Amino acid sequence: MVTELAITEYFIRYLQRRDSLGPNDLERLRALKTEHASFAAGEVIVPAGSSPSRSCMMLRGLSARSHALVGRPDDRVITALHVPGDFVDLHAFIMSRMDHSIIAIGPAEVEFIDHAELIETTRSFPHLARLLWMTTMLDAAIHRQWLVAAASLRSSAHLAHLLCEIYVRLQTVGVASDRQLHLPLLQRELADILGYSPIHVNRAVRDLRDRGLIRWLGADITIIDWNGLALLARFDPSYLDLERTPR
Amino acid sequence: MVTELAITEYFIRYLQRRDSLGPNDLERLRALKTEHASFAAGEVIVPAGSSPSRSCMMLRGLSARSHALVGRPDDRVITALHVPGDFVDLHAFIMSRMDHSIIAIGPAEVEFIDHAELIETTRSFPHLARLLWMTTMLDAAIHRQWLVAAASLRSSAHLAHLLCEIYVRLQTVGVASDRQLHLPLLQRELADILGYSPIHVNRAVRDLRDRGLIRWLGADITIIDWNGLALLARFDPSYLDLERTPR
DNA sequence: GAGTTAGCTTAATGAATGTTAGGTCGGTCG
DNA sequence: CGACCGACCTAACATTCATTAAGCTAACTC
Numbered sequence: 001m002v003t004e005l006a007i008t009e010y011f012i013r014y015l016q017r018r019d020s021l022g023p024n025d026l027e028r029l030r031a032l033k034t035e036h037a038s039f040a041a042g043e044v045i046v047p048a049g050s051s052p053s054r055s056c057m058m059l060r061g062l063s064a065r066s067h068a069l070v071g072r073p074d075d076r077v078i079t080a081l082h083v084p085g086d087f088v089d090l091h092a093f094i095m096s097r098m099d100h101s102i103i104a105i106g107p108a109e110v111e112f113i114d115h116a117e118l119i120e121t122t123r124s125f126p127h128l129a130r131l132l133w134m135t136t137m138l139d140a141a142i143h144r145q146w147l148v149a150a151a152s153l154r155s156s157a158h159l160a161h162l163l164c165e166i167y168v169r170l171q172t173v174g175v176a177s178d179r180q181l182h183l184p185l186l187q188r189e190l191a192d193i194l195g196y197s198p199i200h201v202n203r204a205v206r207d208l209r210d211r212g213l214i215r216w217l218g219a220d221i222t223i224i225d226w227n228g229l230a231l232l233a234r235f236d237p238s239y240l241d242l243e244r245t246p247r
Numbered sequence: 248m249v250t251e252l253a254i255t256e257y258f259i260r261y262l263q264r265r266d267s268l269g270p271n272d273l274e275r276l277r278a279l280k281t282e283h284a285s286f287a288a289g290e291v292i293v294p295a296g297s298s299p300s301r302s303c304m305m306l307r308g309l310s311a312r313s314h315a316l317v318g319r320p321d322d323r324v325i326t327a328l329h330v331p332g333d334f335v336d337l338h339a340f341i342m343s344r345m346d347h348s349i350i351a352i353g354p355a356e357v358e359f360i361d362h363a364e365l366i367e368t369t370r371s372f373p374h375l376a377r378l379l380w381m382t383t384m385l386d387a388a389i390h391r392q393w394l395v396a397a398a399s400l401r402s403s404a405h406l407a408h409l410l411c412e413i414y415v416r417l418q419t420v421g422v423a424s425d426r427q428l429h430l431p432l433l434q435r436e437l438a439d440i441l442g443y444s445p446i447h448v449n450r451a452v453r454d455l456r457d458r459g460l461i462r463w464l465g466a467d468i469t470i471i472d473w474n475g476l477a478l479l480a481r482f483d484p485s486y487l488d489l490e491r492t493p494r
Numbered sequence: 495g496a497g498t499t500a501g502c503t504t505a506a507t508g509a510a511t512g513t514t515a516g517g518t519c520g521g522t523c524g
Numbered sequence: 525c526g527a528c529c530g531a532c533c534t535a536a537c538a539t540t541c542a543t544t545a546a547g548c549t550a551a552c553t554c
Contacts, residue, residue: 095488097490140387143390
């Protein structure tokens with residue numbers, strides 16, 4: 001008999017890297033009713049301005065928080081990236097309206113969970129409620145680190161920091177290992193993340209390549225010199241709170 | 248008999264701009280046991296690396312989240328500002344350790360609340376638990392907007408955006424009005440917030456002054472042309488979620 | 495196989511920002 | 525009073541980044 005892989009397995013890995021889950025918690029998580037959905041690259045998963053009655057969790061691929069710029073509808077800024085296991089838009093569970101969109105970066109698969117289901121879970125499982133809260137706090141900690149990187153690092157180091165973070169986050173849920181990661185991010189999208197022009201992103205990529213830190217072929221990246229990359233980026237993963245402590 | 252002003256009154260204003268509070272909620276908030284503390288400009292309120300057993304709420308003045316840079320201990324980045332009514336470091340309530348410090352900007356007064364008290368409150372008052380969660384979500388939304396501003400605005404517009412946001416936030420809790428605000432922020436601190444050199448911040452301040460948008464004397468700012476300032480900054484306050492809706 | 499497109503790459507120029515240096519002004523303290 | 529100090533201000537020069545323009549390659553279309 002084949003082991004049934006619960007839809008929430010990545011999310012459980014994400015949580016178990018930071019706390020231990022009791023049998024009741026695990027059972028509840030695995031019993032969550034979810035609705036699967038697939039999106040092509042660039043498609044909108046949750047539109048800005050909406051007030052969704054369900055929230056989504058990443059299953060495969062990447063998604064991003066995209067902010068349209070007022071007065072410049074063709075331009076946008078990407079303020080977050082989400083990897084498998086991330087509970088992406090709990091924002092909609094608490095706030096009155098989405099002030100940004102969730103979009104697919106490359107082909108992506110998500111699971112939607114009704115807010116009614118989440119409300120019932122937070123009422124009956126206070127520990128899970130705290131852990132859901134924690135995931136949004138961790139998102140905020142990552143936002144702050146992006147602010148630190150934007151303010152203190154130059155383009156190459158800034159890009160290096162993003163690569164270090166994404167690699168660690170993918171590794172945490174078992175989607176990357178051996179210094180290899182699959183990252184279907186266009187340079188144009190990197191520009192929207194880092195706040196540079198696409199041309200300048202290209203310079204940064206070339207710089208990391210010329211320094212012998214990474215190899216980058218299509219969407220496949222190999223980190224040749226992790227220590228060098230982390231040193232350049234002054235990367236310190238403590239903001240990702242990868243400690244198993246009771247919460 | 249003098250009306251007793253509960254210590255949590257600013258926090259209550261903050262919440263009431265976004266939801267309505269029932270009598271039980273209000274009573275509970277006003278009964279919270281708090282411990283008052285005053286800090287001089289620049290003093291550390293909550294140090295990085297600590298795991299505090301209480302969290303603090305701003306009462307008077309300003310505080311900031313300060314990130315020390317690895318390898319450059321003299322440099323720092325400020326990733327958030329907090330005004331009266333803000334529940335500043337719920338981060339410590341959920342996360343294992345502070346990855347940044349809370350510092351006083353100008354003289355500041357805060358109220359500390361024990362985590363035991365908060366745990367009891369979140370258990371018995373689910374609506375208040377959601378509202379506490381909301382305050383941290385709002386912080387995250389502000390972080391994202393700072394990322395958008397950093398990526399899409401030039402120095403003058405970037406500074407203008409910060410001023411617009413701070414004015415609205417101060418106004419929300421009744422600490423600023425009539426286009427006047429008291430902001431004891433040094434240009435050196437503005438540089439740590441915006442990610443520019445102090446000299447460049449000075450250029451941006453001069454530019455806003457030369458355009459006739461603001462008057463800035465010491466720590467007292469007058470917004471002469473709100474519409475012009477908001478237009479330059481492309482300021483849209485919807486991310487502050489100033490809507491009274493049930494949550 | 496030629497045309498077309500999207501993404502990547504490079505070069506040249508100009509604008510935005512950092513750095514260094516030094517000046518002014520209003521406090522505080524001997 | 526005079527020396528000092530911190531915050532603010534300004535100028536001159538260096539670096540980083542944006543913009544414009546254009547070439548390249550692989551994938552797809554006709």
